[in-house]
Amino acid sequence: MRSEFIRIYKSVHTWTGIVAGMVLFIAFYAGAITIFKEPLARWAAPPSAIHGHTHPLGDASALIVATLQKYPEAAKDFRLHLEVAEHLPKGISWEVRAPGADDHDHSAVRHYVAVLETGGDVQVEEVHPSGLAEFIDTLHRVVGLPYDTDPNRWVMGFVAVLYALALVSGVIVLLPSLVKDFFALRVGKNLKRMWLDAHNVVGIVSLPFHVVMALTAVVFAYHDGFYLIQDKFIHDGRWGSAFQGRANAAAPATQRDPAAMRSPADLLDSVRALSPSFEPTSLQYLNVTGPRAAVRVWGHDPTAHSPRFVGGFVAVDPYSGEIMNADFLPGHQSLSNAIIGSFFALHFGAYGGAPVQWIYFLLGLAGAWLFYGGNLLWLETRRIKAARTGNADGTPPEQRRDVRWMAAATVGVCLGAVCGISLTIVAARWLHGRVEDINAWHQGIYYAVFFSALVWAFRRGAAQSSVHLLRLAAVFTFAIPATSFLAWIFPSLGMWASGSAAAMGVDGTALAGGFCFIWLARATNRRVKGGPVDSIWSIRGDSAGGR
Amino acid sequence: MTIFTLMGFLATLLGSVAIYLASPNQRWRATSWPAPPARTTGVLLLAVGLISLLQALRPAAGTFVFVHWLMLLFALFPYFGALLASRRNTHS
Numbered sequence: 019m020r021s022e023f024i025r026i027y028k029s030v031h032t033w034t035g036i037v038a039g040m041v042l043f044i045a046f047y048a049g050a051i052t053i054f055k056e057p058l059a060r061w062a063a064p065p066s067a068i069h070g071h072t073h074p075l076g077d078a079s080a081l082i083v084a085t086l087q088k089y090p091e092a093a094k095d096f097r098l099h100l101e102v103a104e105h106l107p108k109g110i111s112w113e114v115r116a117p118g119a120d121d122h123d124h125s126a127v128r129h130y131v132a133v134l135e136t137g138g139d140v141q142v143e144e145v146h147p148s149g150l151a152e153f154i155d156t157l158h159r160v161v162g163l164p165y166d167t168d169p170n171r172w173v174m175g176f177v178a179v180l181y182a183l184a185l186v187s188g189v190i191v192l193l194p195s196l197v198k199d200f201f202a203l204r205v206g207k208n209l210k211r212m213w214l215d216a217h218n219v220v221g222i223v224s225l226p227f228h229v230v231m232a233l234t235a236v237v238f239a240y241h242d243g244f245y246l247i248q249d250k251f252i253h254d255g256r257w258g259s260a261f262q263g264r265a266n267a268a269a270p271a272t273q274r275d276p277a278a279m280r281s282p283a284d285l286l287d288s289v290r291a292l293s294p295s296f297e298p299t300s301l302q303y304l305n306v307t308g309p310r311a312a313v314r315v316w317g318h319d320p321t322a323h324s325p326r327f328v329g330g331f332v333a334v335d336p337y338s339g340e341i342m343n344a345d346f347l348p349g350h351q352s353l354s355n356a357i358i359g360s361f362f363a364l365h366f367g368a369y370g371g372a373p374v375q376w377i378y379f380l381l382g383l384a385g386a387w388l389f390y391g392g393n394l395l396w397l398e399t400r401r402i403k404a405a406r407t408g409n410a411d412g413t414p415p416e417q418r419r420d421v422r423w424m425a426a427a428t429v430g431v432c433l434g435a436v437c438g439i440s441l442t443i444v445a446a447r448w449l450h451g452r453v454e455d456i457n458a459w460h461q462g463i464y465y466a467v468f469f470s471a472l473v474w475a476f477r478r479g480a481a482q483s484s485v486h487l488l489r490l491a492a493v494f495t496f497a498i499p500a501t502s503f504l505a506w507i508f509p510s511l512g513m514w515a516s517g518s519a520a521a522m523g524v525d526g527t528a529l530a531g532g533f534c535f536i537w538l539a540r541a542t543n544r545r546v547k548g549g550p551v552d553s554i555w556s557i558r559g560d561s562a563g564g565r
Numbered sequence: 566m567t568i569f570t571l572m573g574f575l576a577t578l579l580g581s582v583a584i585y586l587a588s589p590n591q592r593w594r595a596t597s598w599p600a601p602p603a604r605t606t607g608v609l610l611l612a613v614g615l616i617s618l619l620q621a622l623r624p625a626a627g628t629f630v631f632v633h634w635l636m637l638l639f640a641l642f643p644y645f646g647a648l649l650a651s652r653r654n655t656h657s
Contacts, residue, residue, distance in 0.1 A: 202590035203643035205651055215643075223639040226632060322623045349623055360625055367633075369626040373566070373574065377633050384640050 024191055031187035036396055038180040039389040040431040044162035046389065047435060050382025052158045053367055053375050055151045057520035062148035062446035063105035065514050068131050073108035077134050078282045081109060084140040085132040086276045086307065098282060098301040104516055105147060109133035120167050124152045125457060149457035150446045154439060162435060164461055175239025182232040188221055196222065213395040220388045227381050234365040273307050279336040288339045289315045289332050293350055299329060303336065311336050322349030323369035325359030393428040397421055397554060404552035414552040425480030425554045433487035434471030438464040440494035447501050447513045481546045481555050485539055492535035498528035573618035577631060580610030581638040592646030
């Protein structure tokens with residue numbers, strides 16, 4: 019390939035990477051944690067009489083009928099959980115969304131739970147589940163922005179387009195030396211070569227993972243627009259009315275009686291007959307008093323990929339027990355649905371169980387490193403070396419201002435996000451019951467830490483602040499298991515320590531993460547104090563560089 | 566985890582180790598393994614790994630697990646190599 023083409027692609031790769039890299043770091047770091055969204059939700063869920071307990075399946079029909087008599091508005095969409103976990107309510111639960119709120123805006127939702135009391139009465143309670151896991155997921159979905167709204171998703175989509183361009187151009191740049199340098203990671207005096215190898219190894223080896231992430235992220239951002247275009251040019255604007263027409267044609271005139279519904283156990287039997295390997299986790303009842311009543315039996319099939327993060331489902335008629343739709347049932351989808359579903363599964367890691375979750379967690383962290391390392395490479399490439407331009411008095415040359423700023427921004431944004439996420443996790447237990455709106459506090463704490471880190475990085479320079487912020491990240495991350503330990507030995511603190519493997523897994527992972535940050539802080543400190551002086555990563559170079 | 570899943574993960578791990586150690590860029594050992602036999606063994610072990618995973622999982626899920634496990638291993642090996650090499654240099 020002609021060298022001028024390579025140079026063009028290199029420029030494209032550099033500038034798309036540098037524009038999108040830092041926010042992609044946040045998306046990947048938060049995304050890696052979001053893989054363990056359920057364990058995190060369990061870690062953050064306080065003990066309660068309603069959550070974390072089992073409800074006899076035999077009583078579920080009576081509970082549903084009694085609840086709908088008292089609260090008919092719940093008939094539109096309510097859920098019966100089959101699993102027992104700290105964050106899952108026993109009985110049935112439903113949500114009421116504020117009018118006009120965005121579909122993805124979890125702050126606009128009120129949560130209710132109904133349980134059957136001993137006398138047969140229904141007790142309904144508004145509950146306030148922790149929004150911690152949801153907030154970290156939001157950071158992942160909209161590249162560090164606070165709310166998952168349409169405009170923020172469009173920003174994320176634009177970043178994803180840049181990401182896709184960076185991937186394609188990066189591969190083209192690498193092609194001439196791909197075979198020769200495959201697996202190469204040369205650690206030595208040539209720092210630019212080292213960062214280049216470190217960046218290329220992750221980028222090229224995990225390329226399929228990144229291609230899927232980039233393409234699916236673009237679709238997630240602009241799917242409404244894609245549907246609109248499809249409707250206009252393929253369906254002549256009648257897509258919505260086609261579904262509406264079918265619903266009207268099937269609509270009986272009278273309201274249906276929930277007491278006539280099959281029991282949940284019967285519905286589960288229908289699903290098991292269709293797919294013995296499917297493991298149901300919850301039943302979502304939709305419009306049960308209306309003409310198109312349906313129950314979505316959600317769950318996982320350990321042998322197949324799921325079309326959604328939370329699994330797949332089969333729609334069952336609650337009155338006849340007949341299967342209405344198996345288009346989203348893992349392992350039983352048509353070829354076209356299975357292909358579409360596989361893109362969701364590949365983005366979410368919704369297959370293969372816990373081993374795949376760990377693989378995605380590590381690939382997600384490797385992705386975050388890919389973007390951080392890309393910025394380090396950009397900085398090293400623009401380093402002014404003393405050998406060439408050293409001052410006559412022996413002081414190191416002054417580094418360019420844009421390079422110093424980019425270094426500070428890289429350190430501040432990336433490590434600020436890491437510190438912010440760790441501290442906001444810790445806050446879930448320390449602030450529970452002590453503040454009115456803990457979900458607002460999660461946001462406030464994250465952004466306070468994030469912007470403080472950014473300011474600190476610009477004030478103290480990349481070299482010093484990188485060591486400080488890595489140490490801070492270690493402290494905040496160690497605080498996660500330390501919180502569980504303190505809650506266990508000092509119950510008077512008003513916190514709780516969950517004994518479930520999922521919640522203890524969060525503590526164990528955070529402990530390992532804390533040690534990683536300590537190790538990184540030590541390595542960075544060595545470089546800051548003893549590395550090449552003509553570098554923005556040197557304290558001496560930092561001061562010489564002038565701020 | 567079924568025995569086939571475990572076998573799939575293990576065979577893929579061993580196969581990818583063999584392929585990495587056959588590379589002239591490997592940093593785990595002072596010299597690389599002889600390329601033709603090591604690569605052949607590696608590819609055969611990867612095939613065993615994939616077939617095992619396909620026994621335990623449906624075709625799409627089995628293939629996805631295999632590819633992602635392989636990506637993770639191949640991304641980590643050079644970093645382990647760099648770590649080992651820097652330790653060796655420190656000791657020597």
